Amino acid sequence: MSVDNRRRRFGDRKEGRRLRTLPALNQFEPYIMIERSDSCNYFSGAVEITETDRWLRAKRQEGYKGLGMLHLFIAAYIRVLCQLPGLNRFVSGQRIYARNNIIINMMVKRGITVDAEETCAKVEFEPTDTIYDVYRKMNAAVEEIRSSDDSGTESTARMLMNMPRLILKLAVKVIKLFDYFDWLPSSLLGVSPFHGSMIITDLGSLGIGPIYHHIYNFGNLPVFLAFGAKRRAVELDRHGQPVEHKYVDYKVVCDERICDGNYYASAFKYLRYYLKNPGELERPPERVIEDID
Numbered sequence: 001m002s003v004d005n006r007r008r009r010f011g012d013r014k015e016g017r018r019l020r021t022l023p024a025l026n027q028f029e030p031y032i033m034i035e036r037s038d039s040c041n042y043f044s045g046a047v048e049i050t051e052t053d054r055w056l057r058a059k060r061q062e063g064y065k066g067l068g069m070l071h072l073f074i075a076a077y078i079r080v081l082c083q084l085p086g087l088n089r090f091v092s093g094q095r096i097y098a099r100n101n102i103i104i105n106m107m108v109k110r111g112i113t114v115d116a117e118e119t120c121a122k123v124e125f126e127p128t129d130t131i132y133d134v135y136r137k138m139n140a141a142v143e144e145i146r147s148s149d150d151s152g153t154e155s156t157a158r159m160l161m162n163m164p165r166l167i168l169k170l171a172v173k174v175i176k177l178f179d180y181f182d183w184l185p186s187s188l189l190g191v192s193p194f195h196g197s198m199i200i201t202d203l204g205s206l207g208i209g210p211i212y213h214h215i216y217n218f219g220n221l222p223v224f225l226a227f228g229a230k231r232r233a234v235e236l237d238r239h240g241q242p243v244e245h246k247y248v249d250y251k252v253v254c255d256e257r258i259c260d261g262n263y264y265a266s267a268f269k270y271l272r273y274y275l276k277n278p279g280e281l282e283r284p285p286e287r288v289i290e291d292i293d
Helices: 024-032 050-061 069-083 131-147 152-161 165-180 261-276 278-282
Strands: 016-018 040-048 089-092 095-099 102-109 118-125 198-202 223-236 242-255
Touching (some): 024 095, 050 261, 102 131, 118 131, 118 152, 242 261
Parallel strands (some): 102 198
Antiparallel strands (some): 040 242, 089 095, 102 118
16 A cells, blocks of 8 residues: 555646545535544543454563554554555545545554653554564554654644744644645655544553544544553353453444444454454455455
């Protein structure tokens, strides 16, 4: 997905190609549900990770220090996109597009203190990436942020905040207008935390459960995924004996305009499967399915 061999046609955008064969009703929806706040769907799930946790511990003993649920959620999501590429669509300017690449956004704190500064990590992945590729790329991105004094996201925000309030309000309106018509420069898209395939937050690292986090009206992020801390639950097995299991809860807020409910349901089932079977993510997928035209 990071390399698109299709020739760019009139109506395509820098980040994706316009889907022209969608049913008319689907193409009409963005004119009724204009903002993402009009079209949010909310999904809550939990996955049993007793065996997954053992797998993670074994991999950390093999040398993959710090490998955790964050890497696993990202790798599983990328693998879902290989089977259901419609999840990597986005809506801009009342039109639906298939994204050319996979970009995962995540807010990263520069330190472990409460008042440490936060910035955005944007990492591009290949559809064939394994859990090891995700581990390497995410760790490299976080290390780069924490070892530098500034990032493109921070410097852009600082430049804007140097403007007087009224000028800044006008500038934001101009930016939104440029985004609508795909006039924003690639350099700005490359640092924007509001453009990408998905944004994820690890609330388990804060020791709390997941929240429903809104998706932004500005930009084109179609999915926000939050997962929480691991929890234990005692349940009865088939013989009526109490057994302790380990779970992770997660919540997803998604743009209903990019695909229908059945498509999302299939995607969540795939996600749960890969989270429970992380060994599947150790090798590339057998094939990558392309989105429709």
